[in-house]
Amino acid sequence: MEKWLITSAWPYSSVTPHLGNMVGSILSGDVIARYLRLKGREVLYVSGSDEHGTPVEVEALKAKLSVKEFADKNHNKIKELFERWEISYDNYTRTENPTHIEFVQDFYLKLQKNGYVYESTEKVHYCDKDRRFLPDRFVEGECPFCGFKNARGDQCDGCGRPIEPESLINPICVICRSPVHLKETKQWFFDLPKLEGEIKAYLTSKSIHLSDIARSFSLKLVDEGLKPRSLTRDSKWGIPAPFEGAQGKTIYVWMEAVLGYVSATIEYFKKTGNPTGWRAFWFEKDTKSAYFIGKDNIPFHTLILPGLLLGTREGYNLPSVVDSTDFLMFEGQKFSKSRRIGIWIDEALEIAPADYWRYTLLSLRPEGGDVNFKLDSFIEKVNNDLNNVVGNLVNRTVVSFEKFCGSELEAKPKLDEDSEKFIESFLKRHDEISSLYESFKIQRAVRTTILQGEEGNRFLNEKEPWKLFKTNREKAVSVTYSLLRLIRLLAVELYPITPATSETLWKNMNEQEPILSFGWDRAKEDFSYPLRIQRFPPLFKKLSREEVISKLEGLRGGGRVG
Ligand SMILES: [Zn+2]
Numbered sequence: 312m313e314k315w316l317i318t319s320a321w322p323y324s325s326v327t328p329h330l331g332n333m334v335g336s337i338l339s340g341d342v343i344a345r346y347l348r349l350k351g352r353e354v355l356y357v358s359g360s361d362e363h364g365t366p367v368e369v370e371a372l373k374a375k376l377s378v379k380e381f382a383d384k385n386h387n388k389i390k391e392l393f394e395r396w397e398i399s400y401d402n403y404t405r406t407e408n409p410t411h412i413e414f415v416q417d418f419y420l421k422l423q424k425n426g427y428v429y430e431s432t433e434k435v436h437y438c439d440k441d442r443r444f445l446p447d448r449f450v451e452g453e454c455p456f457c458g459f460k461n462a463r464g465d466q467c468d469g470c471g472r473p474i475e476p477e478s479l480i481n482p483i484c485v486i487c488r489s490p491v492h493l494k495e496t497k498q499w500f501f502d503l504p505k506l507e508g509e510i511k512a513y514l515t516s517k518s519i520h521l522s523d524i525a526r527s528f529s530l531k532l533v534d535e536g537l538k539p540r541s542l543t544r545d546s547k548w549g550i551p552a553p554f555e556g557a558q559g560k561t562i563y564v565w566m567e568a569v570l571g572y573v574s575a576t577i578e579y580f581k582k583t584g585n586p587t588g589w590r591a592f593w594f595e596k597d598t599k600s601a602y603f604i605g606k607d608n609i610p611f612h613t614l615i616l617p618g619l620l621l622g623t624r625e626g627y628n629l630p631s632v633v634d635s636t637d638f639l640m641f642e643g644q645k646f647s648k649s650r651r652i653g654i655w656i657d658e659a660l661e662i663a664p665a666d667y668w669r670y671t672l673l674s675l676r677p678e679g680g681d682v683n684f685k686l687d688s689f690i691e692k693v694n695n696d697l698n699n700v701v702g703n704l705v706n707r708t709v710v711s712f713e714k715f716c717g718s719e720l721e722a723k724p725k726l727d728e729d730s731e732k733f734i735e736s737f738l739k740r741h742d743e744i745s746s747l748y749e750s751f752k753i754q755r756a757v758r759t760t761i762l763q764g765e766e767g768n769r770f771l772n773e774k775e776p777w778k779l780f781k782t783n784r785e786k787a788v789s790v791t792y793s794l795l796r797l798i799r800l801l802a803v804e805l806y807p808i809t810p811a812t813s814e815t816l817w818k819n820m821n822e823q824e825p826i827l828s829f830g831w832d833r834a835k836e837d838f839s840y841p842l843r844i845q846r847f848p849p850l851f852k853k854l855s856r857e858e859v860i861s862k863l864e865g866l867r868g869g870g871r872v873g
C-alpha cells in the first residue's frame with residue numbers, strides 16, 4: 312500500500328489561528344489526507360503547536376503566566392479547536408514533547424559531527440538591568456526604514472521589513488522598558504551553503520511537486536547564494552542547545568519546529584507500540600510526503616528542511632510535494648489581531664458549523680494570487696452551493712424515491728438511455744475530481760464537486776419525474792435511481808470537504824460499511840439490494856446576513872462589524 316506522510320505548518324501556540332491560517336495549511340492538508348485515505352493509501356497526517364521562541368515568552372509575560380503554563384493552555388485550546396473543525400490529524404503534538412526535544416538535540420549533534428555546524432560570534436541586544444540577552448522580539452525600537460515607533464527587534468510591523476539588530480533606533484527592553492546596548496556573544500550556525508549543490512539538484516528534480524511560486528522563489532534564493540542560518544539564541548525558553556560550550560543557549564525556534572515533522576512521526580509510532588514504524592515514512596523510497604504551507608513559509612520547507620535532512624547523511628526522504636498557498640485577505644485587508652480585521656477559528660464556530668467554513672474556504676483556496684474573503688460571499692456560498700445545490704438535490708431525490716418507488720428498490724431498475732448517459736457523465740466527473748486532487752488542485756476539485764450537484768439539479772428539472780410518473784412510470788423510476796446513485800457518490804466526494812455532512816448523508820442512505828473503508832472508487836458501483844432510504848432532515852440551513860453580523864458583533868463585545 313502506498314504510504315503518504317501529510318503535514319501542515321506548525322501553528323504558533325501564542326495566537327489562535329485565523330481563517331487564512333486555516334485554509335493555507337491545516338485545512339489543505341486535511342482535505343488531501345482524507346482524500347488519500349478514501350483512495351486506500353496508508354496516510355499519516357501530523358503537525359503540532361510551535362511553542363518556543365520569543366513571541367511566546369513575550370505573550371506569557373503580558374498574560375502574567377509562567378511560559379510553560381501559558382504554552383499548555385494555548386496548546387490545549389488549539390488542539391480542541393482543530394478537533395471541532397474536524398481536522399483529522401493522526402498526531403497533533405507540540406514542540407514541548409520530550410520525543411521532539413530529544414530528537415532535535417541528537418539531530419544537531421549528528422550535523423555537527425558531519426561538519427555542518429560551526430561557531431561564530433554576533434552582536435545581540437543586552438539589558439543590564441535584567442542581566443540577559445534580548446533576542447528578536449525582546450527589544451523594540453524605531454524602524455530605520457519607515458520610522459515606525461514600535462518596531463520589534465527582528466521585524467517592523469509598520470512596513471513589514473526584517474530588521475538587523477544593529478540598525479534598530481533607540482532600542483529598549485520589552486521586559487523593563489530601559490535602553491539596551493549590543494553585546495558580543497558566541498552562537499552556532501548551520502552551514503547551509505555547503506549543501507547548495509544538492510539542494511539545487513533537489514529543487515530541479517522532476518520527481519518533486521512544488522507549487523509554481525515555491526519553485527521560482529526557492530531557485531531565486533539558491534541563485535543568489537544560500538547563507539548560513541543562525542542556530543542558537545541566548546534565551547531560556549526552548550530546546551537547550553546540545554553543543555559543547557553552549558550552556559544557557561537554546562535552539563532557534565525556526566530551526567527546531569521544522570524537525571517536528573519527523574519527531575511527530577516517531578512519537579505517533581511510539582504511542583501505538585511500534586517504535587520503529589516511523590522509519591517506513593522517512594526512509595522507504597516509495598513513501599511520499601506532502602507539506603502544506605503559506606507562501607511566507609517556503610524557504611524553510613524547500614531549502615532548510617531538505618538541507619538539514621541531507622546533512623545527516625542517513626538517507627531521509629526529502630519532501631515530495633510542497634504546496635504553498637497565497638494569502639487570504641479579509642474584506643480587502645490583511646488579517647490583523649490588533650486592528651480586529653478578520654475572523655478567528657474559535658469565533659467562526661460560534662457563527663456557523665465547521666462544514667460551512669470548510670467548504671467556503673476551500674472553494675476560495677488562494678492558489679493563483681491572493682484571494683479576498685467577504686462575509687457576503689460566505690453567506691452566498693452556504694446558501695447557494697451547500698443549501699440550494701447540494702441540500703435541495705438530496706432532499707428532492709429522497710422525496711422522489713418515496714413517491715415513485717415507495718422508498719425502496721428490490722433490484723436495479725431498467726434504465727432509459729438518458730439516465731445511462733447521465734450516470735456515465737457523473738462517474739466520469741468523479742474521476743476528474745480524483746485527478747484534480749492527485750495534482751493538488753484543491754480549489755478546482757471542490758468546485759467540480761459542487762458541479763456534480765448542479766448537474767444533478769439540471770437533470771432533475773429537465774426530466775421532471777413528477778410529470779413522467781403519470782405517463783411513464785418506468786422512466787420516472789429510472790431518473791430517480793440515477794439521482795440516488797449521484798447523491799451517494801456526492802456523500803463520498805464531500806467527505807474530504809464537509810466531513811460531518813458527508814457522514815450524515817451516508818448514514819441516512821443506510822450504507823452499512825463505514826464510508827472510509829467503502830472508499831472513493833467503490834462509490835462508482837451499484838447499490839447492494841434491497842435499497843431502503845427514508846426521508847431525513849435537511850443537511851444544511853440557510854444563513855441570514857443579519858444573524859451572521861449580529862453573532863459576530865456579539866463576540867466582539869458590540870463593536871460594529873461589516
Ligand atoms: Zn518599518
Ligand SMILES: [Zn+2]
Pocket residue numbers: 438439440441484485486487488489
Ligand atoms: Zn530589561
